Amino acid sequence: MTAVLAADRLSYAYPGSAPVFSELSLEVARGTSLAVLGPNGGGKTTLLRLLCGGLRPAAGRILLDGRPVAYGRAALAEFRTRVQFVHQDPDDQLFAATVGQDVSFGPLNLGLPPEAVAARVASALEDMEIPFLADRPTHLLSFGQRKRVAIAGALALRPVVLILDEPTAGLDPAGTEALLETLRRLQADGTTIIASTHDVDFAHRWARDAAIIARGELRAGPADTLLTDAALLRAASLRPAWGPAVGRALRAVGGLPADAPDPRSPEEVLGLRPEPRP
Numbered sequence: 001m002t003a004v005l006a007a008d009r010l011s012y013a014y015p016g017s018a019p020v021f022s023e024l025s026l027e028v029a030r031g032t033s034l035a036v037l038g039p040n041g042g043g044k045t046t047l048l049r050l051l052c053g054g055l056r057p058a059a060g061r062i063l064l065d066g067r068p069v070a071y072g073r074a075a076l077a078e079f080r081t082r083v084q085f086v087h088q089d090p091d092d093q094l095f096a097a098t099v100g101q102d103v104s105f106g107p108l109n110l111g112l113p114p115e116a117v118a119a120r121v122a123s124a125l126e127d128m129e130i131p132f133l134a135d136r137p138t139h140l141l142s143f144g145q146r147k148r149v150a151i152a153g154a155l156a157l158r159p160v161v162l163i164l165d166e167p168t169a170g171l172d173p174a175g176t177e178a179l180l181e182t183l184r185r186l187q188a189d190g191t192t193i194i195a196s197t198h199d200v201d202f203a204h205r206w207a208r209d210a211a212i213i214a215r216g217e218l219r220a221g222p223a224d225t226l227l228t229d230a231a232l233l234r235a236a237s238l239r240p241a242w243g244p245a246v247g248r249a250l251r252a253v254g255g256l257p258a259d260a261p262d263p264r265s266p267e268e269v270l271g272l273r274p275e276p277r278p
């Protein structure tokens with residue numbers, strides 16, 4: 001496998017501060033859903049901003065399709081059309097007066113003709129299920145709507161890799177469910193998705209792969225393996241995922257066949273609906 005995106009022995013320190021991490025490596029499989037977990041201050045945002053070219057590593061490389069990212073203006077602009085970053089706070093991202101203007105900014109900047117820009121804006125808004133917001137002023141939207149607009153702005157560039165920093169932060173349960181559905185659909189369409197979170201349950205439901213970053217150390221692997229490792233999670237100040245805990249308890253009393261997968265949602269335990277496997 002060639003990873004679509006890789007970090008190769010990255011080191012980074014903010015000016016005047018101790019290194020956040022040194023010689024950190026990570027491979028992101030094409031088409032995967034990767035959850036980046038860790039405690040507050042663990043380095044999730046820093047890692048994601050390095051992966052999208054927003055920060056330049058002190059040492060080490062980022063590779064896209066096996067090719068090292070260059071940090072000249074033109075090379076970086078080209079890289080950023082293929083790897084898009086969505087900020088945790090949509091207000092750090094949105095700046096135009098209306099939703100349509102905001103989402104069209106990226107495609108306009110690519111120099112696309114007006115019809116192509118309009119088509120991309122329309123499909124990005126559709127992907128996020130917000131065509132009805134197109135003419136609304138961004139500052140009058142709810143937080144969840146602003147988050148959707150920020151993601152639509154990234155999608156309008158048709159990225160190969162979509163990176164989201166804490167996409168569920170600040171969303172209500174219905175908003176989180178809707179986002180989960182959207183991320184699954186985008187991934188099914190071929191987009192590789194990386195999202196940071198400290199919501200282990202969300203990660204267990206959504207992600208195929210996981211990376212846990214704490215105190216400068218990173219552990220990566222299949223989400224099913226990492227997110228059931230109670231000692232590893234505890235060391236990263238994370239709580240165990242709910243589904244595997246229930247699965248273990250049910251198996252102990254014969255309530256679940258030994259080889260059945262862990263439940264992923266309360267609805268699945270209640271027999272209301274099966275949960276898609278990542």
Ligand SMILES: Nc1ncnc2c1ncn2[C@@H]1O[C@H](COP(=O)(O)OP(=O)(O)O)[C@@H](O)[C@H]1O
Nearest residue numbers: 014017020038039040041042043044045046047
């Ligand atoms: N702009 C900054 N300047 C200095 N230090 C920072 C800055 N942003 C983050 N840090 C520090 O870098 C470390 C990692 O932070 P961050 O990547 O934001 O972690 P997380 O996203 O996991 O909460 C923390 O110790 C944090 O205090």
Ligand SMILES: [Mg+2]
Nearest residue numbers: 044045046165
């Ligand atoms: Mg962060």
